[in-house]
Amino acid sequence: MSSPVAGNKITWEVSSSSSGSTSVLSRTSLRCTLLASICGSSWSRGGLRCSSTRARTLARTRVIAKRLPRKLDVMEGENAVFCVETRDVVEGSCWSRDGLQLRESPRTVLKSFGRTHLLVLVHVTRQDAGIISFTVGESQTSSQLRVKCVKHDPPSAPVAAEMSVVETNTALLTWCPAPDSHLRPASHYLLERREAAGGEWVQCLATDLPSSVRVLGDSVPREADYCFRISAANKHGRSSPVEFPGSVHLAPAARVERGLQDAWVRDGEDAQFSLELSAAVHGSWFLNGARLAEEEDTGGRWSVQRHGMEHSLLIRGARLVDSGAQVTFVSGGVRDSAILHVQGDQGTHLGVLPGPQQQGLSLPAGMPVLLECQVSTPDAPVCWLKDGKAVPLDDVMAVQAEGCVRRLLLRSACPSDTGVYTCDTGDDAVSFVVTVTEVPVRIISSNEEAPHTYMAGQRVELWCQLSRPAAPVRWYKDGEEVEVGQSLVLEQEGPRCKLVLPCAQTQDTGEFVCDAGGDSAFYTITVAGEIVSSNEGASHAYMAGQRVELWCQLSRPAAPVHWYKDGEEVEAGESLVLEQEGLQCRLVLPCARPQDTGEFVCDTGGDSVFYTVTVAGGYNRHLHPSPSSLSPGLCVLSTRRRRRARWRCRRGTV
Incomplete structure (x- = not known):
């Protein structure tokens, strides 16, 4: 104050x-x-x-009865509690940290109970440290909050590290977690490698497997002897590394990026062979099957060198006796060879350049063809022949010369280009066998995906578009080749082929296939009958004189219908009536007779229904013919239910 x-x-x-x-x-x-x-x-x-x-x-002064301590030490994550008591019940108190007023929040609890005032900081962190002050009016008390961090130690180093090299080009590394791993668990393990000859450790793998890992040769950048070490790690740090005893020889899998090529040299000149691999690995050179030393031999005849992924062999002073020698390079699964050609001072000699065609080439029509050979002198003239005749030079076929390389180019081959091509220098010749095959026919589009459900009598058309016109195709139904006729027509116009059923029948239902040789289209055809429903399943047993009605419901109106009885077409008359209203057709016998017994058929051409009708004989009850309809001498039996039967004749009653 x-x-x-x-x-x-x-x-x-x-x-x-x-x-x-x-x-x-x-x-x-x-x-x-x-x-x-x-x-x-x-x-x-x-x-x-x-x-x-x-x-x-x-x-x-305003009285603060119980003040804050000068300092308060709290472990990180615990709760910090501050309590102040005033002499009287007061209002307008304020809590602050480093001069900034504290507000109520999930981590800040402010409470007042009469003369007692509380501040609770929940789960304190290092950011909560500072000067905590309580102010009421002109009175103030303060305390320094110090947050002590909990020390988290990284995991202990693994133990029992071992390396197994039983498998070729593979290292099996095993270890055990530290004995106190339950106290300081590791979330993952870090594996490092370096070359045994020296160098820096490089992390090559992070794994959560707690016991072993397999390292393959494909995982290293180049062929060498490698050492490994491992350490345990979690979010609080990593342990000291533990090195696996020993080393292992690993080599990545290599492939040929640029292969060996035959060499043509004159007598006494040096011959150079080289190739490039996809990985830096060791390899061996062989001359006619004999392995060459890594360094120059004592006579200085050859020299083997390696620069990164490129390997080379230099043969000094090649002699005529060396001509035809085979030079081979071997490295793991890689093997490549070339031929040494040594020529005298006279004559021009040819050799085939390595390439995908070699000296035999088969390709589909439309693809380009490139034939190459190498002459011994850059100015040597050559002549290209096809089947013994000079090739015609035009827009499709051309010859090229570049240094010692001679080329024949066919820009777009066709089947007629098949033959034996020869590059002739007069002193030497090289031949190539070229086979040009027809491009397989493909079906570009078709209506096989369209719905193919039809009614009997409808027209069915199946078509497919081919990749080239006039290509041969075959049509099949249910696995058997179809036969052309009035009921099935095959058409082909340019690249489009069609199968047409002018009037489909129910027996046409099945799977049709258009086969173009290398491609096919499939069509599932369903032909439904024209007769949708009928009363053929009903009982057709009648008594003589009863009315008989046979009917069927058609799929389309006004469809032609024929009725048959016992194989013969019926004739309409008083005793047999044919009716057709819309989709329904009827055959009516107004007064059936025993001779009407038989099999009736309703035939629509593509569909039929059958009715077996039986008419039993006997007298007809309740029959009352008019007197005028009675013939002379004709008698009729007349009866009523529960009455005596009486015969009536034209001239009297019996």
């Missing part, structure tokens, strides 16, 4: 309300400051008066 005054002598007086006594402090200064910092003393319970010879100032 401070008070500015004027004068040379300043006096502070402290009056205690409890004892009524007064203490006097004096100090000569332009500004005098009194710090009442003793909690619970009488200094904080009375009034303070600052006076000088010219002025007097009065002040009264």
